[in-house]
Amino acid sequence: MxxxxxxxxxxxxxxxxxxxxxxxxxxxxKKEYLLTVSEIKAKLDELGVEYDSKANKSVLLDLLIANEG
Incomplete structure (x- = not known):
């Protein structure tokens, strides 16, 4: 199981x-999955990654993971 x-x-x-x-x-x-949408957007902003403001958490998280290295 x-x-x-x-x-x-x-x-x-x-x-x-x-x-x-x-x-x-x-x-x-991963710990990243425990972040809120606002926290993910803040991290994406810090990285200079553009995203759709209407994107859901899953899409934003995928972007964050792909851009954090």
Whole structure:
């Protein structure tokens, strides 16, 4: 059985099935996923990364991860 955490809501679930999409194995869950949308936008601003102001947390987080190195 594996435990997964939703990267948008933080909800955890244990299941025998393999989950995809916004569900990430708990051991791969990074601290970045715990940031709020405002915190992610602030970090993107610091890095000089442009983003759609209407983008959801998942999209913003992907941009942050891709640009932090």
């Amino acid at each position: 594996a435990t997964y955490r939703d990267k948008n809501t933080g909800v955890c679930i244990s299941t025998d099935s393999e989950l995809a999409g916004d569900w990430i194995p708990i051991e791969e869950f």
